[in-house]
Amino acid sequence: MGSRRPGDPPLFYEAHLFVCCNRRPDGHKRGSCAEKGSERLRDYMKARAKEMGLPDVRVNASGCLDRCELGPCLVIYPEGVWYRLGSTEDVDTVLATHVRDGGRATGLLLPDAAGE
Numbered sequence: 001m002g003s004r005r006p007g008d009p010p011l012f013y014e015a016h017l018f019v020c021c022n023r024r025p026d027g028h029k030r031g032s033c034a035e036k037g038s039e040r041l042r043d044y045m046k047a048r049a050k051e052m053g054l055p056d057v058r059v060n061a062s063g064c065l066d067r068c069e070l071g072p073c074l075v076i077y078p079e080g081v082w083y084r085l086g087s088t089e090d091v092d093t094v095l096a097t098h099v100r101d102g103g104r105a106t107g108l109l110l111p112d113a114a115g116e
Contacts, residue, residue: 004078014056015099016077019045019085022064030069038072038085045074045091054099070110082110 019042023034039061046059067073067082074083076098083094083105090108097105 011056011078013058015054015058017045017049017057017059017074017099018062018065018077019059019074020063020065020068020071021061022068024068031071032068033065033071033073036068036072041072041085041088041091044088045085045095048088048091049095049099052095052100054095057099067110073110083108084110 019038020033021038021042022032024030024032026035042059042061049057049059062075065071065073065075070084072085074085074094075081076083076094081098081104083090083098085091085094085108090105093105094108097103
């Protein structure tokens with residue numbers, strides 16, 4: 001599951017970035033990415049990706065990605081790599097290191113579901 005197969009159409013985007021912009025009620029025990037600034041970071045990411053001239057990249061807001069307590073969070077496809085974004089500097093790091101250069105912004109990676 002999750003692998004590209006022969007005969008699949010070409011990827012529409014080289015990288016598709018989903019920033020959680022879920023908003024839960026104030027005081028919710030898990031918090032929400034939106035209350036932690038994800039909408040501002042998503043807007044910055046969209047503008048910054050364009051400024052950097054990154055081709056075939058799409059930045060979208062998503063509903064709940066079910067990791068808000070770790071957020072603001074972002075997942076990049078087709079790789080399925082998850083990051084925590086805390087600042088515009090983090091956005092710049094992810095865009096440069098992961099999207100542009102094909103590496104990983106290791107200090108911002110979210111742990112897997114088991115917390116490892």
